[in-house]
Amino acid sequence: MKLNQLTIVQAHEGLKNGDFSSVDLTQACLKRIKERNEIINAFITVTEDLALEEAKKADKMIEDGKQQMLTGIPFSVKDAICVKGVRSTGSAKILDNYIAPYEATVITKIRRQGTVLLGKTNCDAFGHGASNENSMYGPVRNPHDESKVAGGSSGGAAAALADHQCIFSIAEDTGGSIRYPASFCGVVGLRPSYGRNSRYGIMPMASSFDTVGPMAKTVEDVAILMEIMAGEDAMDATTVPDVVPEYSQKLKVKSQKFKIGIPKEYMELEGLDTEVKDKIEIKIKELENIGHEIVEVSLPHTKYAIPVYYIAVPSEDSSNLGRLDGIRYGAQADADNLYDVYAKSRGQGFPEEVKRRIMIGTYALSAGYYDAYYRKAQKVRTLIIQDFEQAFEQVDLLVTPTSPFPAFNLDEKKDDVLAMYLADVFMSPAAVAGIPGLSVPVGETKAGLPVGMQIMGPRLGEINVLSLGHTIRIVLKNYSEI
Amino acid sequence: MQLSPQQIEQIATLARLDLSESEKTMYAKQISVILDYIDMLNEVDTTVVEETCQVTGLEDVFREDKVADCDEEVRKNIITQFPEKQGNLLKVKAVFQAE
Numbered sequence: 001m002k003l004n005q006l007t008i009v010q011a012h013e014g015l016k017n018g019d020f021s022s023v024d025l026t027q028a029c030l031k032r033i034k035e036r037n038e039i040i041n042a043f044i045t046v047t048e049d050l051a052l053e054e055a056k057k058a059d060k061m062i063e064d065g066k067q068q069m070l071t072g073i074p075f076s077v078k079d080a081i082c083v084k085g086v087r088s089t090g091s092a093k094i095l096d097n098y099i100a101p102y103e104a105t106v107i108t109k110i111r112r113q114g115t116v117l118l119g120k121t122n123c124d125a126f127g128h129g130a131s132n133e134n135s136m137y138g139p140v141r142n143p144h145d146e147s148k149v150a151g152g153s154s155g156g157a158a159a160a161l162a163d164h165q166c167i168f169s170i171a172e173d174t175g176g177s178i179r180y181p182a183s184f185c186g187v188v189g190l191r192p193s194y195g196r197n198s199r200y201g202i203m204p205m206a207s208s209f210d211t212v213g214p215m216a217k218t219v220e221d222v223a224i225l226m227e228i229m230a231g232e233d234a235m236d237a238t239t240v241p242d243v244v245p246e247y248s249q250k251l252k253v254k255s256q257k258f259k260i261g262i263p264k265e266y267m268e269l270e271g272l273d274t275e276v277k278d279k280i281e282i283k284i285k286e287l288e289n290i291g292h293e294i295v296e297v298s299l300p301h302t303k304y305a306i307p308v309y310y311i312a313v314p315s316e317d318s319s320n321l322g323r324l325d326g327i328r329y330g331a332q333a334d335a336d337n338l339y340d341v342y343a344k345s346r347g348q349g350f351p352e353e354v355k356r357r358i359m360i361g362t363y364a365l366s367a368g369y370y371d372a373y374y375r376k377a378q379k380v381r382t383l384i385i386q387d388f389e390q391a392f393e394q395v396d397l398l399v400t401p402t403s404p405f406p407a408f409n410l411d412e413k414k415d416d417v418l419a420m421y422l423a424d425v426f427m428s429p430a431a432v433a434g435i436p437g438l439s440v441p442v443g444e445t446k447a448g449l450p451v452g453m454q455i456m457g458p459r460l461g462e463i464n465v466l467s468l469g470h471t472i473r474i475v476l477k478n479y480s481e482i
Numbered sequence: 483m484q485l486s487p488q489q490i491e492q493i494a495t496l497a498r499l500d501l502s503e504s505e506k507t508m509y510a511k512q513i514s515v516i517l518d519y520i521d522m523l524n525e526v527d528t529t530v531v532e533e534t535c536q537v538t539g540l541e542d543v544f545r546e547d548k549v550a551d552c553d554e555e556v557r558k559n560i561i562t563q564f565p566e567k568q569g570n571l572l573k574v575k576a577v578f579q580a581e
Binding site: 085097098099101102194195208234237238240301303304306307308310311318325326327328329330331332335336337338339340341342343344346347348350352355356358359360362363366373375376377378379380381382383385417418421433434459 | 485489490493494496497498499500501505509512513515516517519520522523524526528531532533534535536537538540543545556559560563564565566572574575576577579
C-alpha cells in the first residue's frame with residue numbers, strides 16, 4: 001500500500017512507529033496531486049511549499065514526543081472555507097485573488113494538532129450545486145469513471161480523497177454537499193447536526209442550513225475528526241453548548257442493536273435507480289440478520305423538502321452574497337459609477353447558478369412575495385421537522401439511499417435546472433430539519449460506480465449514526481462477500 | 483407563473499446584477515419553472531403552523547461587548563486587498579451624483 005492511500009489511523013500509527021516521516025507522507029500526496037490534478041481537477045490551489053514546511057514541523061513535533069492524533073497528516077479544505085493567508089476563492093472569479101485574512105474555527109482546531117495543508121479543493125461556487133459543474137474553475141471528474149461527475153457541491157473534497165490525493169478532507173454541507181459527492185466517489189462523509197460545529201470562517205450560503213463536516217476513508221476517521229472539530233465557539237452564536245462525546249471511543253464498544261426505520265416515501269420514489277435500490281435493500285436485510293430491528297416508517301412531508309429548500313436557501317443566499325460587491329475585497333469591475341461597480345463586479349464574478357439563486361431569493365424576499373414564499377416555506381419546514389420528531393419517537397435511526405442514482409455523465413443534467421435541484425431529494429430533508437446525516441459506501445453498480453447509504457439520526461445523535469455506519473463498513477464488509 | 487422581462491429587469495436591479503439579454507431570457511424561463519414547482523407548497527395547510535426560523539432552540543446568546551485590537555498583520559492583509567485605496571483608506575465611487 002502506498003503512503004497516500006493510508007487512513008488517518010494507519011498514518012498516525014506509521015508516524016508514531018517511525019515507519020515513515022510526515023515529509024514522506026506529504027510528498028506521496030503531492031506527487032499524486034501532480035499526476036492527477038490536470039484530469040480530476042480536485043484542487044484549485046495546491047499549497048506545496050506550506051505543506052512541506054508544515055510536514056517538517058510535524059516531524060519535529062513527533063521527534064519531541066508531542067504527537068497528537070492528526071500530527072503530520074496531510075489534508076485538503078474546500079475552497080468555500082477560509083484558511084488564513086491562503087487563497088480562498090469559493091470557486092468564483094469574484095474572489096479569484098482573495099487571500100483570507102482570517103481562518104475558520106474548525107480549521108484552526110485541526111491545524112493546531114500539527115496537520116499538513118495540501119491545498120483548497122474545487123466545489124460548486126459557494127456550494128451552489130450537486131455536480132460540481134457550477135465551478136468557475138472547471139468541473140471535477142469522478143476518479144471511478146472520468147466521464148462522470150464527482151457530485152457536489154464538495155466534489156473536489158470527495159474526489160481528492162477517493163483518488164488518494166489526501167488523507168482526509170474538510171467540507172461543508174448545506175443541502176447535501178458532503179453526502180452527495182461522498183456517495184458518488186465512494187468515501188465516508190458526515191453532515192453534522194446544525195450547531196454542532198462552528199460555521200465561523202466558512203463562506204456563508206444559507207445561514208440556517210450551513211454545516212461544516214469531515215470526509216474520510218473510514219467511519220472511524222470521521223469520528224476522530226468530529227471529536228476535534230465539534231464544540232461551542234464564541235464566534236458562532238448558533239453553536240450549541242452540549243458536551244462533545246468521544247465519538248471514536250464509542251465505536252470500539254461492541255456494536256449496539258438499533259431499531260432502524262426505513263422511510264417508505266424514500267424507497268418508493270419514482271426515479272429511484274433499481275441497482276441503487278437493490279444495494280440498499282440487501283444492506284438493510286443484512287442489518288436485520290445481525291440483530292437490528294427494521295421497521296417501515298412514514299415521513300409524509302418528504303416531497304415538500306425540495307420546494308422548501310429551494311425557497312429558503314436562495315433567499316438566505318441572496319442576502320448573504322450581498323457582501324460580495326467588489327468594494328472591499330475581491331475583483332472589482334471597471335465602471336464609471338457606484339451602481340455599475342456593484343452590478344458589473346457581481347455580473348462578471350458570479351457563475352450562472354449563483355446569479356440564478358440570487359434572482360430567486362431576491363424575488364422571494366421582495367415586497368409582496370415574502371409571505372407567499374419565504375414565510376410559507378418556513379412553515380412547511382416546521383412540518384418536516386415534526387415528521388422527523390415523530391419518526392424518532394419510534395426508531396433510533398433512519399436508513400435511506402444517499403442519492404437516487406449513481407454518478408451521472410458530465411453535462412448530462414447541466415441545462416435542466418429543476419432536474420439538478422431534484423437530485424437533492426433524499427438529502428434536503430435532513431438539511432431542512434438540521435439533523436445529522438452520514439453517507440457510507442455500500443457497494444458498486446455493475447458499471448463500477450459507488451452507491452452510498454445515508455444514515456440519519458435525531459439532532460445531536462451523531463454517536464448512533466456513526467456507530468451504525470461503522471457496523472456497515474466493518475461488520476458487514478465481509479458479510480456481503482460470503 | 484411566467485415572469486415578464488420587466489420583472490426580471492427589476493429583480494436584477496434590486497440584486498445589483500448586470501445581466502446580458504440572453505441571461506435575462508434564460509432566467510425568466512427557468513425561474514418561472516422553479517416557481518411553478520414551488521407552488522406545490524400551497525397544497526399544505528399551514529394556517530395553525532408556526533414558522534421555523536432556526537433549529538437549535540437556543541435563545542438569547544450573549545457575549546461581552548469587548549473592544550479587541552486587530553492584529554497588525556491581519557490589518558495589513560485586509561488593506562492590501564482593497565481594490566482601490568488612498569493611503570490606508572478604502573476608496574469608493576461617489577454615492578451621490580449630480581443630476
